[in-house]
Amino acid sequence: MKLYGSLTSPYVRKARILIREKDLACEFVVADAWAADSPIPALNPLGKVPVLALDNGDVLFDSPVIIEYLDSLKAPALLPASGAARWEMLRWQALADGILDAVVDRLLELRRPVAQQSSDKIRRQEEKVARSHEYIARHLSNGPWLMSDRFTLADLAIGVALEYTDFRYPHAWRGRHPRLGSWLAGIGARPSFIETLPPGMEKK
Ligand SMILES: N[C@@H](CCC(=O)N[C@@H](CS)C(=O)NCC(=O)O)C(=O)O
Structure with missing residues (x-):
């Protein structure tokens, strides 16, 4: 699993904090969404970070979706499933x-x-x-x-x-x-x- 994003983006930071809190195995790839040669538009048509590339080839965006996916990987849940x-x-x-x-x-x-x-x-x-x-x-x-x-x-x-x-x-x-x-x-x-x-x- 790879998380693409910049060191300054707060949307990316949400995912990085969750990964650290849950001690998940995820490589952090520093990528600038604004750079001319950015890899981001090829992964996310919106051209925004964060982007999460899963091991099965699927790609997830944007941060609330990534947060919910990462949270589902390991208990305890930081977001309740219902109610x-x-x-x-x-x-x-x-x-x-x-x-x-x-x-x-x-x-x-x-x-x-x-x-x-x-x-x-x-x-x-x-x-x-x-x-x-x-x-x-x-x-x-x-x-x-x-x-x-x-x-x-x-x-x-x-x-x-x-x-x-x-x-x-x-x-x-x-x-x-x-x-x-x-x-x-x-x-x-x-x-x-x-x-x-x-x-x-x-x-x-
Ligand atoms: N709603 C998105 C917002 C993401 C976002 O705006 N990311 C900024 C970096 S802070 C970005 O990639 N901007 C590039 C652009 O708007 O083209 C999310 O929660 O992931």
């Missing part, structure tokens, strides 16, 4: 992925020539992030986990989304949500998170 908890967990993942989409869209807009940037678009993405942080903070439990009594996909996905906010859209959100900041410090201390930090964010 209300499954839908709640998938909602957390959808929220996390939505934060990633908003931070990526904001970043791509800021990378355009200044004269072509839309301040409306940037503000709209920043509002999505702010509302989502507020939502997560409001739904925090008193313990270390968002759901259940152990680490789950909810913690994995939201932890990645908040650290990606720090990476690409650093701002003082902890001042508004100090408990969320403490929660993230706990999740971010897991070896799976530390070992997959994007270059430049490594903890000393």
Whole structure:
């Protein structure tokens, strides 16, 4: 099994963290989706990472599909197979992925020539992030986990989304949500998170 992706993509990082948490045998192939000679479009017509190449020749994308496949390989499940908890967990993942989409869209807009940037678009993405942080903070439990009594996909996905906010859209959100900041410090201390930090964010 091979996971294709970049060291900075948060969608790829979700899969890398799950692989590390479950100690799965999977080769990580560093591939840049944007490079002219990228192998990614031949594997995924959408031209996006992550891509998971299975040993039987099948190829899976995108990250929620890859997460669900990898999770099915070894217990304990980080995503429940059925019931209300499954839908709640998938909602957390959808929220996390939505934060990633908003931070990526904001970043791509800021990378355009200044004269072509839309301040409306940037503000709209920043509002999505702010509302989502507020939502997560409001739904925090008193313990270390968002759901259940152990680490789950909810913690994995939201932890990645908040650290990606720090990476690409650093701002003082902890001042508004100090408990969320403490929660993230706990999740971010897991070896799976530390070992997959994007270059430049490594903890000393
Ligand atoms: N919904 C996709 C998003 C993946 C995604 O946007 N990946 C970015 C890297 S962070 C990418 O490959 N972008 C290349 C492109 O959009 O052409 C997923 O969850 O896998």
